[in-house]
Amino acid sequence: MKRLHAENEAITMTPTIIDVDFADNPEPRAPTILLVDTSGSMSGKKIEALNRGLEQFASELAADNLARKRVDVAIVSFGGTVKTVCDFTNAESFLAPTLQADGGTPMGEAVVRAVTMLEQRKMQYRAAGIAYYRPWLFLITDGEPTDDGSHYWQDAIALIHEGEMKGKLSFFGVGVEEANMKRLNLLCPPKRPAMKLRGLCFRELFSWLSSSLKAVSSSTPGAASLTLPSSAGWSSIDL
Amino acid sequence: MSPIFDESGTVFQMEAELARGGQGVVRKLRAVNSHLVKIWHSAPSQADRRRSEALRQLAGSLSDVAALPVSLAFSDAAKTRHCGVFIPLAEGLDVFEIYNMGSRRVLLPGATFELLVKTAKQTAQAFAKVHAHGLVIGDVNEKNLKVMPGHGVRLIDTDSFQVHDGERLHTSDVGTPLWTPPELQGIKLTGVQRTANHDLFGLAQLIFLLLFSGRHPFAGVPVGNDDLQPHDAIRQHAFAYAPAKLGLPLSPPKAAPSFAMLPPPIQQAFLEAFEPSSRQEGMRPSAQSWADLLVNLEHDLIRCQASPAHCHWKGAMECPWCTIFKQTGADLFPRASHDLLSSVKDPVAEVLKSHQPFAFQVTTETAAVMPVQIPIQPGPQGLMSWCSRLLFRQHWQKNWQQEEMRKQRALIKDISDKIRSLQQVQRQVIVNYQRDFQRHKKSLQDWLKRQPSMAKKRSQFLEGVLKSNNQESLNKHLECMMLQDYKIPMVGDSRMAKLRSANILTAADLQPQQLQAASMPSNVITSLLKWRRRMARGIKVTKSVVLSFQDQARVEQMLQQAEQDHQRKLASVQQPLAACTKSAQQKMLATEASIRSLCQQKAQADAVLASFQSTFSP
Numbered sequence: 001m002k003r004l005h006a007e008n009e010a011i012t013m014t015p016t017i018i019d020v021d022f023a024d025n026p027e028p029r030a031p032t033i034l035l036v037d038t039s040g041s042m043s044g045k046k047i048e049a050l051n052r053g054l055e056q057f058a059s060e061l062a063a064d065n066l067a068r069k070r071v072d073v074a075i076v077s078f079g080g081t082v083k084t085v086c087d088f089t090n091a092e093s094f095l096a097p098t099l100q101a102d103g104g105t106p107m108g109e110a111v112v113r114a115v116t117m118l119e120q121r122k123m124q125y126r127a128a129g130i131a132y133y134r135p136w137l138f139l140i141t142d143g144e145p146t147d148d149g150s151h152y153w154q155d156a157i158a159l160i161h162e163g164e165m166k167g168k169l170s171f172f173g174v175g176v177e178e179a180n181m182k183r184l185n186l187l188c189p190p191k192r193p194a195m196k197l198r199g200l201c202f203r204e205l206f207s208w209l210s211s212s213l214k215a216v217s218s219s220t221p222g223a224a225s226l227t228l229p230s231s232a233g234w235s236s237i238d239l
Numbered sequence: 240m241s242p243i244f245d246e247s248g249t250v251f252q253m254e255a256e257l258a259r260g261g262q263g264v265v266r267k268l269r270a271v272n273s274h275l276v277k278i279w280h281s282a283p284s285q286a287d288r289r290r291s292e293a294l295r296q297l298a299g300s301l302s303d304v305a306a307l308p309v310s311l312a313f314s315d316a317a318k319t320r321h322c323g324v325f326i327p328l329a330e331g332l333d334v335f336e337i338y339n340m341g342s343r344r345v346l347l348p349g350a351t352f353e354l355l356v357k358t359a360k361q362t363a364q365a366f367a368k369v370h371a372h373g374l375v376i377g378d379v380n381e382k383n384l385k386v387m388p389g390h391g392v393r394l395i396d397t398d399s400f401q402v403h404d405g406e407r408l409h410t411s412d413v414g415t416p417l418w419t420p421p422e423l424q425g426i427k428l429t430g431v432q433r434t435a436n437h438d439l440f441g442l443a444q445l446i447f448l449l450l451f452s453g454r455h456p457f458a459g460v461p462v463g464n465d466d467l468q469p470h471d472a473i474r475q476h477a478f479a480y481a482p483a484k485l486g487l488p489l490s491p492p493k494a495a496p497s498f499a500m501l502p503p504p505i506q507q508a509f510l511e512a513f514e515p516s517s518r519q520e521g522m523r524p525s526a527q528s529w530a531d532l533l534v535n536l537e538h539d540l541i542r543c544q545a546s547p548a549h550c551h552w553k554g555a556m557e558c559p560w561c562t563i564f565k566q567t568g569a570d571l572f573p574r575a576s577h578d579l580l581s582s583v584k585d586p587v588a589e590v591l592k593s594h595q596p597f598a599f600q601v602t603t604e605t606a607a608v609m610p611v612q613i614p615i616q617p618g619p620q621g622l623m624s625w626c627s628r629l630l631f632r633q634h635w636q637k638n639w640q641q642e643e644m645r646k647q648r649a650l651i652k653d654i655s656d657k658i659r660s661l662q663q664v665q666r667q668v669i670v671n672y673q674r675d676f677q678r679h680k681k682s683l684q685d686w687l688k689r690q691p692s693m694a695k696k697r698s699q700f701l702e703g704v705l706k707s708n709n710q711e712s713l714n715k716h717l718e719c720m721m722l723q724d725y726k727i728p729m730v731g732d733s734r735m736a737k738l739r740s741a742n743i744l745t746a747a748d749l750q751p752q753q754l755q756a757a758s759m760p761s762n763v764i765t766s767l768l769k770w771r772r773r774m775a776r777g778i779k780v781t782k783s784v785v786l787s788f789q790d791q792a793r794v795e796q797m798l799q800q801a802e803q804d805h806q807r808k809l810a811s812v813q814q815p816l817a818a819c820t821k822s823a824q825q826k827m828l829a830t831e832a833s834i835r836s837l838c839q840q841k842a843q844a845d846a847v848l849a850s851f852q853s854t855f856s857p
Contacts, residue, residue, distance in 0.1 A: 023494045023569035025341040026453045028417065028469050065342075066335060066382060086719050092341070095716055095778065097724055122466070129479065129492020131458035131469040168466060 021090075027069040028131035030213055031088065031121050033114045035107075036099060037141035037176075038079030043101035046142060046176060046200060053202030054096035060210040061091040067214040068092045074117055078110035079103045088121050107145035108152030111137070111187065115159045118169060137171045138209060139187070140197075144180035157187055164189040174205065174235075195235040204234035243268075243276055244318060245310040245325055251276065262399065262413065263323060276312050277398060278323040290409035291324050293402045297372055302327065304365035305394040306385075329395045331387035334358070334445065339453040340571050347388060349575030351550040352450075352560070353540055354388060359449040360533035361392045366442050366526035369394065375401035375433045377411020379441025380418045381448070401433050408432060416470035417455075418444065422518040424474040439523035443512030446529060450505075451496050452571045456480065456513060459489030478513040494567040500559035502539070502552055505532050546791070548574040574791055590809065591684055596676040597820050599827050601665045602834040604658055604841075640851050647848040654841040661830045661837070668830070672823035679815040686812045690805065700797045704790045716778045717747035717771070725774075729766040734759070746774050 036050065054075075062068050068091040075086040080103020086094070118135050125132045137160070145153055163169040173184045173194035184194040197205055211229045242250045252269035253276060259265075263279040279287070291308050298307040308324035336342040337358055343350055362384060369376060376383075376394060383396045401411040412429045420440035423431065447456040457472035459479025467477065467488060479489040480498040491498065498506055508524040517523045524532075536552060543549035543558035549572055551558050564570045691699070722744060723735055730738070741757035743749065749771040754764045 020567060020569040022492075023340065023452075023563065023567060023571060024344075025339060026455065026458070026492075026495070027335075027339065028455060028458060065333065069335075069339060069341070083721070083724075085721065085724065089719070093712075093716070095719065097719070097721075100724055100726070126461050129454075129458055129460045129489075129495060131455055131472065132466075133468055134466070 022128040022130050025069050025090065025092075026130060027066075028133065029072050029125060030070050030133045031072045031074075031118060031125075031135040032209075032213060033074045033076060033117060033135070033137050035110050035114055035137060035139040036075065036077050036085075037105060037107070037139075037143060038077040038099050038101045038103075039105040039143060039146075040079070040102055041105075041143050041178075042079065042176075047099055047101040049200040049202045050140070051096070051098050053206040054099075056203045057206035057210055058091075058094050058096040060207060061094065061213065064210075064214050067210070071213045072121070074114075074121075076110050076114050076117070078106045080106075082106050082110045082113050084113070084117070088117070104146035105141065105143050106147040106152070107139070107141060107187075108147045108150065108154075108156040111139070111156035111160065112152050115156075115163065115169070134167060135169045136213075137169055138174070139172065139184075140174045140176060140205075141184060142176035142179050144183045148183070160187055161189060164191075176200070195231065198234055201234040208234055241314060243278075243322070244313045244316055246313075246318065247310075248316060248318065250316070253278075260396065265326075273328055274309065274325050275328050276323055276325050277308075278312065283321050283323070286407075286409060288321050289404045289407075290402055291321075291398060293404035293409065294374075294397065294400060295324075297374065297402075298327075301368060301372060301374075303391065303393075304368045305397050305400075307397045307400075324398055326395075326397070329385040329393040331385040331390075331393070333382055334362070334384040334386050334392070334449070335381040335453070337386050337388070338448045338451075340569075344573065349548060349573075350388070351548055351572055353537070353550045355449045355452070356533060356537050356540065358386050358388075358392060359446045360530055360537060361386075362445055362449070363442060363526050363529035363533055365392050365394060366438060367530055369400075370435045370438070370526055373403065375411060375435055376438045376441070377401050377433045378413040378415070378418075379438055379445070380415050381445070384445065417473075419470065419473070420518075421474050421476055421515075424470055434520055435525075436517075436520050436523050439526065440512060440517070442526055442529060443509060443523065446533070447509060450501065454492065454495040456509070457489070459491055460493075462488050462490060476513060476515045476517075478509070481510060481513070494563060494569060496559045496563065496571075500552060500555045502532075502536060502554060505536060508532055546570075546572070546574060548572045570791075590687060591680070594680055594683065594813070594816055596673055596680075597824065599665075599669045599672065599823060601662050601669070602827075602831040604834075605838055640854070644848060644851045647844050647851065651841055651844045651848065654837050654844065658834055658837045658841070661834050665827060665830050665834075668823055668826045672819060675819040675823075676816065679819060683812050683816060687809075696801055697794065697798055700794045700801075704794055708790070713775060713778055714747050717775060718745045720746035720774055722746065722749075725770075727767065727770050729763050734763065746771050 034054075038047065042050065061071055061073075071091040072088045073086065073091055073094045074084070074088045075097060077083045077085050077099055079099075079101055085097050085099065114137055118137070122132065122135070124130075147153055160169075160171045164171060170192070171187070171189055172192065173188040174197050175181045175184050175194050176197045177200075179194075179196070181194050181196060188194045208229060208231050215228060240253050243253055244250055251271065254267040254269050257265045257267055257275065263277050265275050265277045268274060268276055283291075288311065291311055294307045295309060295311070298309045301307055306327045306329040308326050310325040311318075311321055312323040312325055314320045314322045332342075332346060336346055337350075338355060347354070365384075366376070376397075378396060378399050383394060385393045385395055387393075399411045399413045402409050410428075410430055411433050412431075414423070414428045416424065418441050419428075420437050423437060444456055448454070455469065456478055457469055459477075461467055465488075467475075472479075472489060475488065477487045477489045479487070480491050481487050483490065498509075508529065511517060512523045539553045540550050541553040543551060543561060545558065545561050549558050549560045551560065560570065560572050722730075722738060737757060737759070738744075741753065743753055743757060749767050751764065751768065754767060759767070
């Protein structure tokens with residue numbers, strides 16, 4: 001049985017299973033962790049819209065036969081406690097979970113967990129000789145951290161800023177409705193400030209995210225470097 | 240949707256969008272199966288039109304290798320608003336679906352390395368032909384090559400090819416970092432003159448990906464701790480399979496095929512295509528030289544003895560696919576389950592054919608086996624003989640001889656009767672044997688009929704393994720469904736806590752025994768199991784139709800075990816057949832010995848009688 005909830009638990013796959021998985025699909029990977037706020041304030045329409053958005057994300061990625069081989073998705077939720085809802089899964093077999101909202105907002109701890117997971121995943125890629133793109137951390141919240149008094153919050157800020165500076169990860173913060181954008185921006189890198197979700201446009205947000213991840217495997221006119229699609233469809237400020 | 244017009248003014252109706260790229264959208268045409276239309280995102284310029292016209296002129300001569308535009312597309316009947324191009328429909332699989340083992344397993348079960356070599360060769364031939372016509376592909380990537388196994392390859396998305404229209408050069412302004420040669424990495428591609436040497440970097444990558452079953456040439460185990468994104472590795476010429484002495488930042492992945500599995504000229508060609516000097520124009524191996532190398536490789540492929548699906552270069556020290564399987568458990572070229580089934584013969588008929596009744600024959604009366612001893616001097620022996628000779632020679636001898644002859648005749652008759660009687664016994668033994676044998680054979684036949692055939696057994700085992708693989712895949716999904724993330728009927732907070740304390744955390748953990756052990760009421764157990772079934776129904780698991788080398792080994796092991804059990808039972812069912820043959824054989828041998836002995840006695844008696852008859856004759 002796979003334990004998904006254990007605190008800071010190491011990934012349980014054995015090297016052999018990983019070798020077989022990567023031999024099956026040695027495509028370069030784009031690891032992505034969705035950090036989703038499932039605190040009590042997200043309950044009702046917000047969590048329902050988020051769940052529908054996640055379903056859309058899963059189906060749009062699965063519809064692209066190359067992107068689904070390259071994108072590896074993990075989901076960490078923070079509502080009351082921090083949970084690894086879904087460990088790293090190739091988009092080919094990723095299924096959107098149905099999240100439920102409850103409890104406080106341990107955002108800092110969730111970020112620390114996600115960065116730890118990313119490092120472990122990268123170690124697996126490196127050991128197996130699988131190329132990987134810069135990982136994405138995509139955080140969605142409608143509030144503010146409730147663990148900002150703990151070491152987690154400061155650790156989280158340090159990890160994100162250092163990761164961004166060293167090119168180890170790309171962090172995207174998205175605020176929903178009453179989110180404390182000021183606090184969220186403390187976490188976000190200065191070059192990529194937090195974006196505000198227009199209304200409950202989660203579907204548009206996740207559609208943009210899947211398109212951005214697909215861009216990794218698409219030809220880009222004019223430049224031999226990755227350009228992201230416009231975020232105008234869901235954000236009040238275009239990226 | 241508004242109609243679209245070709246250069247002759249024929250009107251077409253556009254249908255569903257098939258693909259969307261950086262330049263435009265490809266759509267189907269109503270009632271037209273052979274062609275598609277590509278509509279550009281923004282109105283094409285005069286230069287775009289001239290490019291399309293230049294490419295259209297080559298469409299015919301390159302039709303077997305590239306889907307070049309066959310006509311300009313206009314959004315008005317007057318043909319004033321150029322909006323795109325008509326292109327031939329290139330059917331087939333994207334090349335990455337051939338080299339990626341996960342896709343190949345589903346789309347082309349049982350495909351071997353030979354298909355990859357052939358596709359690589361055809362790709363090189365297609366590049367050679369395009370280059371020979373003065374074109375440069377520019378945007379080489381894994382989505383722009385369609386493969387029709389058995390029917391060749393075709394380059395698509397060709398409207399971005401670089402072409403000279405006689406007056407000016409129309410550059411290819413599109414690219415993707417993973418496919419951009421080191422010399423162009425990070426450069427804005429708009430207006431950059433691309434060369435065949437740039438294409439040949441992409442070609443070498445395509446060939447490498449095909450021959451190495453999807454392993455990227457610039458993906459390896461990093462020597463240091465720094466992150467090295469694929470395009471950074473390309474920029475640094477960090478070919479992971481280059482000799483270690485070059486000190487590149489990547490080494491070959493352990494689960495990848497060894498570079499030494501390829502003939503040295505092909506290894507050398509890869510090194511030349513990826514090393515720093517390859518930046519200079521004309522330094523990368525040409526498409527034609529790749530095609531020639533791959534033709535040779537195709538001729539030099541042999542099959543491995545361990546699995547007929549394993550095919551490799553004859554000069555390799557060992558089968559590269561067996562090596563990977565031994566090291567990692569991954570079989571890159573598994574056999575399709577239907578291949579395994581087609582080679583099975585039903586042995587029931589063979590078993591029955593091996594059981595034919597022994598053709599016993601009644602022992603016939605034969606001439607003496609041993610030499611017959613004829614009495615030297617027939618007549619009374621000793622004193623009687625001397626007296627008889629002296630006194631009653633004539634009279635007595637006649638009477639004695641007659642008496643002896645009568646005795647001999649009686650003896651001969653007695654022996655003949657005994658022989659006939661024994662022959663009758665033999666006939667009865669044969670009749671009984673044939674009856675018993677047929678009865679036992681019928682029993683064997685009935686038993687064999689009741690046994691599942693080897694084909695059926697194999698099929699059952701294969702299905703079992705495939706089912707268990709699919710079940711494993713389903714379980715993986717169920718393991719990700721944390722119970723506490725769902726609203727499950729009849730399960731509130733306290734029951735959820737109880738489940739948690741019993742280590743029942745995911746949908747996969749919902750098993751009747753575990754739930755009973757957790758003291759859940761029976762109606763709650765029913766509800767939980769029903770919920771699990773509902774969740775499982777919602778999961779779409781791609782059913783696997785191929786068996787890995789490991790699975791094949793499992794099936795073979797199960798079959799061997801089943802075959803041993805079968806042989807053991809078969810031996811016991813066959814035992815009465817052998818026993819009845821043996822018993823009949825013993826009886827026949829015993830009577831035959833008696834008959835032979837009697838024949839010997841009879842021959843002796845016959846000889847004595849003949850001797851008397853010759854001396855007594857008047």
